[in-house]
Amino acid sequence: MTAGTMVTDFRLLGPLEVLLNGEQLDVGHRRQRLLLGVLLLEAGRPVRFDRLIDLAWSGEDPPRTARNALQVGVSKLRATLGEAAQIVTTGEAYRVDVAPDSVDVHRFRTLVNQARALKGKPAIDLYRQAIALWRGPVLAGTFGEEVRDLLCGGLMEERLRAVEERVDHELELGLHGRVIGELTDLLHDHPTRERPVGQLMVALYRSGRQADALEAFRKTRRRLVNELGIEPSRELEQLHRRILNSDPSLAAPGTAVSAPVLRRFLPRDVPDFTGRARDLRRLDEIALASSATSKTMVISAIAGVGGVGKTALAVHWAHAVAQRFPDGQLYLNLRGYDPRHPLRSDEATRVLLRALGVPGDEIPYGVDEAADLYRSTVADQKLLILLDNARSAEQVRPLLPASPGSLVLVTSRDSLAGLIARDGASRLVLDMMPPEEAVALLATILGADRVAAEPEAAQNLAKLCGCLPLALRVAAANLADLPATSLATYVRELGGNDRIAALAVDGDPESSVTAVFDRSYRALAAPVQELFRRLGLMPGADFTVDGVSAMLDLDPGTCTELLGHLAAVHLVNGLPGGRYAMHDFIHDYAAQLCERLDGSHERQNSIERLLDWYVAMSDQATGYFRRYQVPVLIDSSRRGSIRQLTDVGEALAWLDAEYSNLVAAIRLAASVFNHSHVVQLVHVLQSYFLKRGLIQDWIMLLELAKAAASTMIDVSAEGYTLLDFGWATEIAGDVENAMSHFREALRLFQTAGDTYGEAKSVLSLGGLNRKLGFLSEAFDQHGRALELFRELGDISRQVNMQSAISVDLYLLGRHEEGLSHAHLALEQAERIGAMADARGIRVNLGRMYAELDRHAEAIEHTEAALALYREAGGGAGEAMALTNLCYSLSRLGRHDEAIKLGLEAVEMANRLSFLEFETPALNALAEAHLLAGDRDAALRRHHEALEIAGRTGDAEEKARAEKGIALASGLA
Numbered sequence: 010m011t012a013g014t015m016v017t018d019f020r021l022l023g024p025l026e027v028l029l030n031g032e033q034l035d036v037g038h039r040r041q042r043l044l045l046g047v048l049l050l051e052a053g054r055p056v057r058f059d060r061l062i063d064l065a066w067s068g069e070d071p072p073r074t075a076r077n078a079l080q081v082g083v084s085k086l087r088a089t090l091g092e093a094a095q096i097v098t099t100g101e102a103y104r105v106d107v108a109p110d111s112v113d114v115h116r117f118r119t120l121v122n123q124a125r126a127l128k129g130k131p132a133i134d135l136y137r138q139a140i141a142l143w144r145g146p147v148l149a150g151t152f153g154e155e156v157r158d159l160l161c162g163g164l165m166e167e168r169l170r171a172v173e174e175r176v177d178h179e180l181e182l183g184l185h186g187r188v189i190g191e192l193t194d195l196l197h198d199h200p201t202r203e204r205p206v207g208q209l210m211v212a213l214y215r216s217g218r219q220a221d222a223l224e225a226f227r228k229t230r231r232r233l234v235n236e237l238g239i240e241p242s243r244e245l246e247q248l249h250r251r252i253l254n255s256d257p258s259l260a261a262p263g264t265a266v267s268a269p270v271l272r273r274f275l276p277r278d279v280p281d282f283t284g285r286a287r288d289l290r291r292l293d294e295i296a297l298a299s300s301a302t303s304k305t306m307v308i309s310a311i312a313g314v315g316g317v318g319k320t321a322l323a324v325h326w327a328h329a330v331a332q333r334f335p336d337g338q339l340y341l342n343l344r345g346y347d348p349r350h351p352l353r354s355d356e357a358t359r360v361l362l363r364a365l366g367v368p369g370d371e372i373p374y375g376v377d378e379a380a381d382l383y384r385s386t387v388a389d390q391k392l393l394i395l396l397d398n399a400r401s402a403e404q405v406r407p408l409l410p411a412s413p414g415s416l417v418l419v420t421s422r423d424s425l426a427g428l429i430a431r432d433g434a435s436r437l438v439l440d441m442m443p444p445e446e447a448v449a450l451l452a453t454i455l456g457a458d459r460v461a462a463e464p465e466a467a468q469n470l471a472k473l474c475g476c477l478p479l480a481l482r483v484a485a486a487n488l489a490d491l492p493a494t495s496l497a498t499y500v501r502e503l504g505g506n507d508r509i510a511a512l513a514v515d516g517d518p519e520s521s522v523t524a525v526f527d528r529s530y531r532a533l534a535a536p537v538q539e540l541f542r543r544l545g546l547m548p549g550a551d552f553t554v555d556g557v558s559a560m561l562d563l564d565p566g567t568c569t570e571l572l573g574h575l576a577a578v579h580l581v582n583g584l585p586g587g588r589y590a591m592h593d594f595i596h597d598y599a600a601q602l603c604e605r606l607d608g609s610h611e612r613q614n615s616i617e618r619l620l621d622w623y624v625a626m627s628d629q630a631t632g633y634f635r636r637y638q639v640p641v642l643i644d645s646s647r648r649g650s651i652r653q654l655t656d657v658g659e660a661l662a663w664l665d666a667e668y669s670n671l672v673a674a675i676r677l678a679a680s681v682f683n684h685s686h687v688v689q690l691v692h693v694l695q696s697y698f699l700k701r702g703l704i705q706d707w708i709m710l711l712e713l714a715k716a717a718a719s720t721m722i723d724v725s726a727e728g729y730t731l732l733d734f735g736w737a738t739e740i741a742g743d744v745e746n747a748m749s750h751f752r753e754a755l756r757l758f759q760t761a762g763d764t765y766g767e768a769k770s771v772l773s774l775g776g777l778n779r780k781l782g783f784l785s786e787a788f789d790q791h792g793r794a795l796e797l798f799r800e801l802g803d804i805s806r807q808v809n810m811q812s813a814i815s816v817d818l819y820l821l822g823r824h825e826e827g828l829s830h831a832h833l834a835l836e837q838a839e840r841i842g843a844m845a846d847a848r849g850i851r852v853n854l855g856r857m858y859a860e861l862d863r864h865a866e867a868i869e870h871t872e873a874a875l876a877l878y879r880e881a882g883g884g885a886g887e888a889m890a891l892t893n894l895c896y897s898l899s900r901l902g903r904h905d906e907a908i909k910l911g912l913e914a915v916e917m918a919n920r921l922s923f924l925e926f927e928t929p930a931l932n933a934l935a936e937a938h939l940l941a942g943d944r945d946a947a948l949r950r951h952h953e954a955l956e957i958a959g960r961t962g963d964a965e966e967k968a969r970a971e972k973g974i975a976l977a978s979g980l981a
Contacts (some may be wrong), residue, residue: 017093019049019112022164023144023656025151029093036089039151039842040065041082046148048096048105049112050160055102064160069840113142114164121171129182136175143168144655145633150842169199176208183261185212194658198880200232203245214252215261222252274340274364275395278328279321281453284446288437292326295435296333296416310399310425310436311418317439318478319420320397327395327418334416336390339364341408344550345400345421352550354407356669358383361394361408373920380407388412396420402427447471447481454485459496466496473503487532530602533574540571541580542607543615544591545600548677549670551590555652556670559622560615586666616677620686623674625651626667627693630660634881635696664697675710684717688726695733699740700884702921707737728757728766735773739780742924744962747777768797768806775813779820780925782964788817805846808838812850819857820965828857848877848886855893864897871897885926888917892930899937907937928957928966932973939977947977 020026025042027034036045043065047056062075072078083103087096095106109115120139124132147161172195176188192209196202206229213222226249230241240246251259311319324340331338341360343352352360355376362372362379365386373379387394392415399405399421405428409417419425419434428434442450448467452460460467474480488499530538543561544552558568572589575581581589591599603612634657654660664671671690678686691707691714698707711734718727735750751773758766775790795810811834819827831854838846855871858864875890895911898904911934918927935950951973958967 017107017111019094019107020144021046021049021148022113022117022142023146024149027090027093034089034093037082037085040078041086042148042151044079044082045086045105046151047160048103049107050114050148052105052107052109052112052115055099055104057102059101061103117142117171118167121167121174124171125174129178133175133178133182136171136178139171140168140175141655145657169195169202173204173208176205180208180211180215181262183215185215185261188212189216200229201237203229203242207245207248210248210252211259214259219252219255223249226252273331273338275327275331275338276320276324276340278325281450282321282325283450283453284442285318285322285325288322288439289326289329291437292322292418293330295437296330298435310428310434311420311439317441319439321478322439323395323397323418323420327393331393334391334393336392338393338395340395340397342397342550343399343404345398345404345423351400351404352669354404355379357396357404357408362386376407383408384411387415390414392416393418399423399425401425402431406432441476442478442481444468444471444476447474447476447478450478450481451485454482455488463496466500469500470496470503473500490532530598537571537574540568541575541599542603543599544581545596545598545603546612546615546619547591547596548619548673549667550673551584551588551670553588555626556619556622557589560619562618588666613681616681617683617686620674620678620683620690622651623667623671624686624689624693626654626663627671627690627697630654630664631693631696633657633660634700661700664694665701668697672706672710675713679713679717684721685723685726687717688714688721688730692729692733695736698737699921702923704737704741708734708741711737724757724761725763725766728754728761728763728770731757732766732769732773735777739777739961740923740925742957742961744777744781748774751777764797764801765803768794768801768803771797772810772813775817779817780961780963780965784817784820788814788821791817804837804841805843808834808841808843808846809849811837812846812853815850816853816857824857824861828854831857844877845881848874848881851877852886852889852893855890855897859893859897859900862900864901867897868894885918885921885923888914888921888923888926888930891917892926892933895930895933895937899933899940902940904937904941908934908941911937924957924961925963928954928961928963928970931957932966932969935970935973935977939973944977948974951977 016030018026018028020028025036025046027036027045036042044061047061047064058076058079061079062071065071065079066075083096090096093107097104097106110119117139120135120142124135124139127135147164172191176192179185179188189209189212192205192212195205196209199205206225210222210225213219213225226241226245229245233239233241241249311323327338327340339361341352341357341364343357345351358376358379359372362383365383367382367386373382387410389412390410392410394408394410394415394417396405396408396417396419399419401423402425405417405419405425409432419428425434425436429436441447448460448464448471451467451471470484471481474484484499484503488494488496491499530541533541540557540561540563544557546560547556554565554568554572557563557572558565561568563571572581576583576589580595581591584590629651633654654663671694675687675690678684678690691710695707698704711730714730715727715734718730721727731750731754735747735754738744738750739747751770755767755770755774758764758770771790772794775787775794778784778790779787791810791813795807795814798806798810811830815827815830815834817827818824818830831850835847835850835854838844838850851870851874855867855874858867858870871890871893875887875894878884878887878890891910891914895907895914897907898910899907911930914930915927915934918924918930931950931954935947935954938944938950939947951970954966955970955974957963958970
């Protein structure tokens, strides 16, 4: 950018942002943002004063001073924007003049129009660029829902059309496997939109999922008939018939028939794999014996020292026999000897389930439940499952299928005697390569002529490397970079170093590998050496350019180049999705170098920069779906350049990909006494733990955070950690611990004079006391929290407290007061655009009206809440809304609908591990069964609710379950 050049970026496709030379401008309060948003949507066209006033005071009577307020707002915008945009007065209207390509809406439309003139991949690329401009709903947080629909509904339709048009191109290129997940998500939000339904049906059919394609049609037809009273279009009906009849014309381009998507997750085979003929034959014999004797399975445990080539052999053989396993091949590194974070069996189960196509939010957290789902998923399939780097039989055993057909291949440094004795595994002990195979490996890498020219030197090099494949490969890589150096010269240099002796020591291959790595390391340029050493500090199993860039304070381009040098000499491995990994021996070697060659201050700075990056990225990612701002407990200026995530989908994808690394980062921070990072990372991830149902993980990490916070001077940090601990334990059903944590947090906040923390503690105590049946205490505490939030000027939290008080009043028998407070809270929430509060208030209103037998009003509010929750991505609120609908519909005699929705509510609450929402869902479902005449089902569900309520201390739902049991038993 040349001096004096001003680059302006107006972003409307999401929250309103104005960036001037990359810096975000503050354009003022909500009405000013609304005014600017409307003018930019109509850029270059005048917008009348009266229309701007109507929009700014939508749903209200504009004050007499509205025109003056409008003029003041425009004046402030002109001062803020300066030369970035000209707001011109034209008669009774304002017009904003900006460069068209400075507004993302215009860029979006331009890219889409360009894409429509192209075909194939060029069109797809342009569509993707256009859709990537969207960061959320148009002008999110600026308009109320009614105004947004009025002004932006057409734009949202343009986006959907662009997605659909891009999918058409992808289907034409045979990329059906790529679009299934996206179409499924799109239809969750727009279930009656027929074009993506048809696209999904085609994609599923081409992926070998004909039954799923037909079910997608049936589900859509039911929804269209039940909700809109119409039948599917003729085109969709015809597509249904063609899929039903396996119409050959539906096959993907270039194929005769559609085929199932295979799960091929094996790492890339070593292209120059050499030798091991005897070991490969032994693996063939084991597999053949398993087939001949009809054993349940065969597990070949490949045991051997580090660097002997266990993984290379296993991967090479797996590729050779892959065709014998038509349902796919899975691979998982168990990291058994990783001193930082070996993969637990339950973590491994979750990874395998995801590889098998099970969505993350459908995987139960419980260890036994997840293992059951895994065994059920792989039952009756023919899979090859490669479990690499296992620590023990106990780590592997839960990952073994329980039915015939699959083969499990395990590599380990351990003998895995337990698998041999108890599980019928066969063992293959992998030794060093025979000398002739070691020389053959050198010839494969360096060229047969070069090795044949110096046969004695080649034999000596193999001997110096201990015939260890990893050492041989690193030595050969060094020689390949030295084409003018003879093998004999290289052997003399290698033999003159003390480390060379380690290569020849029997039984100590790890030292041998270290010596060879040292030689490879010295061949690197100084910047590459520094990056390699610091990679030894990375806490997780893999890493990205962004994380390494932050740790070293490098720009991503330079970092990518340096990593490329390491990848070229096999010191790091590239993984799908732009990730990298290091072999555990290489990582240990890098860590030793870092400890020896880098000062403690440099190491600490690198770790803190990396932790700062994790905090910043996690804060950004969770910001897309958390309800309230998370207090920042550390103020770091060393976070560097942070990649911007574009939407909630990308945010969740980043968190899912980095989750195990985030856990490792928290443990690293605890181990080096970076207490503030432990506290902040656990705190900022609270909404992710909740969204993914990772409650036990949250509690485990909160133990670390609690210990860290207790050592900090910042009392509020300890208070917020205890608050999180209280919420986590309350959700897990441990109300005694929850109460203790809330009370201690309150004491700390009062001591520190932290009014915000005090208010949150009081409201938490109020919610817990209500659950325990102490309604007067809950009412008083919620009232106190309301006073504190008024002192703070926190309007959103005031609305939240008004809602809580409305429920307290209702439960205390003051029904009309409760309803009045709830309606007042709803009006306030919608006026300030606090849609998260509005959703919850409508759920509460639905429950109140339902219990007063005013079911029409109950259903109206609850259905509105359900739509809002689904628009926001579902979760616990959706489960509550489904529960309320089950209750009301059953009282209106609509038993089938009620039971269906009740089952959905129970399943959703169970999947999210939210016991507090599962109990009312079970009770509502039980009552629906009883009203439908099924006493046995009612008793079963009420007993389930009673058991959970006893664990969670939920007095209200416990009493409800007991009453229901009496009614179903004919005792009341």
